[in-house]
Structures are given as C-alpha cells and as structure tokens.
Amino acid sequence: MHPLKKAARIAGAVYLSMVVTGPFSLIYVPSKLIVRGNAAATADNILAHQTLFNFAILADLVGPVIFICLAIALYRLLSGVNKTWAGLMVALILVSAAVGFFNTLNDIAALTLFRGADFLAVFEKPQRDALGYLFIRLHSQGNLVNEIFWGLWLFPFGLLVFRSDFLPRFIGVWLMINCFGWLVLSITALFFPLYYDTAFRMAQPVLFGELVIMLWLLIKGAKVPVTQTGSIALSSSPASA
Amino acid sequence: MTKPYLEMSPRFHARMAGGLWWLCIVSGVVGFVAGAPLIVANDAAATAANILAKESLFRLGFAADLISGVSYVGVTIFIYYVLKPVSRSLSLLGAFFGLAGVAIGGASWVIHLAPLLLLHGDQYLTAFTTSQLQTISLAALNLQLQVFPIGMVFFGIQCLSIGYLVAQSTFLPRILGLLLAIGGTCYVIASFANFLTPSFGPPLVPFIMPVALIGEGSLGLWLLVKGVNVQRWNEQASLGR
Numbered sequence: 001m002h003p004l005k006k007a008a009r010i011a012g013a014v015y016l017s018m019v020v021t022g023p024f025s026l027i028y029v030p031s032k033l034i035v036r037g038n039a040a041a042t043a044d045n046i047l048a049h050q051t052l053f054n055f056a057i058l059a060d061l062v063g064p065v066i067f068i069c070l071a072i073a074l075y076r077l078l079s080g081v082n083k084t085w086a087g088l089m090v091a092l093i094l095v096s097a098a099v100g101f102f103n104t105l106n107d108i109a110a111l112t113l114f115r116g117a118d119f120l121a122v123f124e125k126p127q128r129d130a131l132g133y134l135f136i137r138l139h140s141q142g143n144l145v146n147e148i149f150w151g152l153w154l155f156p157f158g159l160l161v162f163r164s165d166f167l168p169r170f171i172g173v174w175l176m177i178n179c180f181g182w183l184v185l186s187i188t189a190l191f192f193p194l195y196y197d198t199a200f201r202m203a204q205p206v207l208f209g210e211l212v213i214m215l216w217l218l219i220k221g222a223k224v225p226v227t228q229t230g231s232i233a234l235s236s237s238p239a240s241a
Numbered sequence: 242m243t244k245p246y247l248e249m250s251p252r253f254h255a256r257m258a259g260g261l262w263w264l265c266i267v268s269g270v271v272g273f274v275a276g277a278p279l280i281v282a283n284d285a286a287a288t289a290a291n292i293l294a295k296e297s298l299f300r301l302g303f304a305a306d307l308i309s310g311v312s313y314v315g316v317t318i319f320i321y322y323v324l325k326p327v328s329r330s331l332s333l334l335g336a337f338f339g340l341a342g343v344a345i346g347g348a349s350w351v352i353h354l355a356p357l358l359l360l361h362g363d364q365y366l367t368a369f370t371t372s373q374l375q376t377i378s379l380a381a382l383n384l385q386l387q388v389f390p391i392g393m394v395f396f397g398i399q400c401l402s403i404g405y406l407v408a409q410s411t412f413l414p415r416i417l418g419l420l421l422a423i424g425g426t427c428y429v430i431a432s433f434a435n436f437l438t439p440s441f442g443p444p445l446v447p448f449i450m451p452v453a454l455i456g457e458g459s460l461g462l463w464l465l466v467k468g469v470n471v472q473r474w475n476e477q478a479s480l481g482r
Contacts, residue, residue, distance in 0.1 A: 037363065037364055037365055038364075038365060039365035039368075082249065083322070084249070084254065084318070084319070084322055087318045087321065087322070088314070088315065088318045088319075091314050091317060091318045091336075091340055092314055094340050094344070095310075095314055095340060095343050095344050095347060098341075098344030098345075098347055099344065099347035099348075099350075099351070102344075102347060102348045102351065103351060106351070124368065126368035127368040127369060129365075129368070130365050130366050130367075130368040130369060133365050134355070134358060134359065134366070137358050138351060138352075138354065138355060138358065141351065141354045141358070142351040145307070145347075145350050145351060145354075148307065148311065149311075152311065190300070190303070190304070190354075191300055191304075
C-alpha cells in the first residue's frame, strides 16, 4: 500500500476506536446512572452498577490516550502539508488529553464519597451523596470546558485537510465549521446553560464533520498523487516534530 | 505539492507568537482583575455574597483565564518554530514545558467552576447548611489559586529556555532574551517561595510579576511589531542542518 494511503487508514482506524469509546462514557453511562438533581438516587444507581461506572472511568482514561495516538497518526499524515498547523493541532490535542485525564479524578472522587469509607463517617450519608453528586457535576463541567479544545484542534486539522491534495476539500471546510460548533456549544453551556440542549440539537449537522473524515480516512484513505510528492511529504514528517 | 502559503514564513510565526502572547497577557490580567476582588480572605460568606452578586464578573474572570491558556498554546507552538534554527531540541523542550504548564492550568479551570455549582442553592445540596456550602466554595477557590504557582514553575522554565535561545539567536535582540530569562527565573523563585515559606512568598509577588511581565511583554511586542530578521533567520536555519 502507498505510504500515504497507509497513514490515512491508520489514522482512520485510531479515530474509529475513539468514536466508539467516547460516547460510552460521555453519553451512555451518564444517561443510565445519573438522575438529574437527585444525589441520593444517583448514588444508589452508581453503587448498584459499580462495574458500569468503573468502565466509564476506564473509558475516560483510555480516551485521552487514543486521542494522543490520533494526534501522532494525523501528524504523520498531514505534517507534509504544513508543519506549523500540524504542530498546533498536536499541541491542542495534548492539552485536551491532559484536561480529560485530570477530569477523571472528579468521577473517582464521587465514587469514593458514594461508597463512604470509614474515614468519611464524620459526614452523614445525605451529605456524602450531595458531595459526590457535586463531583459528578464538576466532571460534566470539566467536559464542557474540554469541548473548547475538542473544537479548537479541528481548525488546524480542517485547514490541513483543505490544503492537502489527497483529501476532499469540502471535508476540510466542514471540520473548520465543526470547530466553531464546539466552541459555540461550550460557551453556551458555560454562560447560557438554559439554551444548551437547543444549541446541541442545532449543532448536530455541524458535528458530523468528524464522523465524515473518520469514515473517509478509514474507507477511502487518501488519494495518491500521480507524482511522488505525497510520499516525499510523508517521509519527511517523522524526522522532525 | 507544497504551495508557498503565507504562514510558512518565519515572520508570520513571529507575529502570531507576539500577538497571541499579548492576548495571553491581557486576558490573564483581565481574569485576575475581574476575579481577585471577589474573594475576601477567610470570609466564606462575604466571598459567596460577592460571587452571587457579581456572577457575570466571576464568569468573565473564568473565561479570561481560559482564553489566556488557549492563546498560550498558540504562543508555545509558534515560538517553537521561530527558535528552532537556534536549537531544535532546546526549543522542543521549552515547548513541552509550556504545554505541561497549560495542562496544569486546565485543572484549575475545572475547580474554578465549583463555587457556581455550590452557591446556587440546588436541591441536592440541602444536606449541607448554607455556611458549610460557602466554606467548601471558598476552599475550592483557595485550591484553584494554588494551581497557578504550580503551572508557573513550568512556564518559568519555558521562559528561561526561550530567553536563552533568543540570546543565542542572530535574528532577535539579545537583551530581550536576557529580560525573559530573568522573568522566567522570577516565576520559578516566586512559586517555590510560595510553597516553602507561605509568609514570605505572597508579599514577593508584587515585585516579581512586573519583572516577569516586562520580559514577556517586551519580547511579545517585538515579535508582533518587528517580527524577526528573516535573512539572518534563514542563515541560522541553514547553518543548523
């Protein structure tokens, strides 16, 4: 296989694994276990389904690792187009991964409080539940903060796709719009929380940009140029950061 | 096919680094000016009353902090490319310290939101008295303020390496490198003073911050207005290969 095509397929496969694990801890588990505004019910749910909750924590920890792998895979694919933007893309992903990792601590704190070890006996159960629920909420606030980075990295990514001669330009544009989609969502959530659900529904078509590039990389790979420029661009990339 | 896009030029990198650096400084100062007066040391009730009365100011402070961190990711990447001809490895080392600093800042963003979750009188928090919630909220804010000097250690080391590289470069004035290195050293000293001797550290800050700001501000301004001497940059770049 042409090295460019191979790099694209690898990036697509890594991307797929992220798209599969992401919604599990982000959407599925919270929707199953968290009862909005009810600390006691949430605590009961999580204690009754501890394995599920632990898997969500695990997915939250694995997610950033995959994200970093994706950064490297995409850097290999796209650094030949423009090193600066590729570097910026990687940097934004690294910070996002760090925020995501730290944020997992909130879920672990919630679990510790709900379980209530001996040293927590000075608090009554309703107090432990309330504190635990506070950490659950902090965790989701942390994700809302991280949405800014989930958006920002897409701008250099989209720009690189747009300028590459081996990926379709319209996906590049879509990704750049996708960037602003996340930014608007994050700002709405942090400053106008009441409108978040509406904004999320309206942003859906924009957010599909990532799914499209993932599928494209996986299925179509990259269009190999007639001349050998593509492979030159690729072989020059691993040498420098 | 590599196209001669504008942003490949070192002058563009320099201007971007300088512009984002100033955005980072200004938003950092705005964040401090908006947020700091709301906190009344050792008075949880007054602090809570301030935050609730001026909630938009509190949120503005949070947003400014976030913008400061995000723009610094850009500074880190663009300055890496500007200084790569002097020493690639040292420039990369500085960039990683910068990203680590921003990632640590990411932890403080999440904690920053805790008071808003605690003080709005949500139903699930009735297990605690109002004064208990106010105390937890102030504790969260104090914790958040401790994150800043931790990040500063990393930013300080980054500034030190950037300063050294600027002084070694032929395309930027040496004095700017010296100023930045002094500023970076001040960051590190102030942070450790803060941790090791809490009574001695904070009074040091009013003397140290201006020194650091002069270093960062002057280099940022130079990069923004004058950029780099492109001819000398190219000479040094070709020497290094």
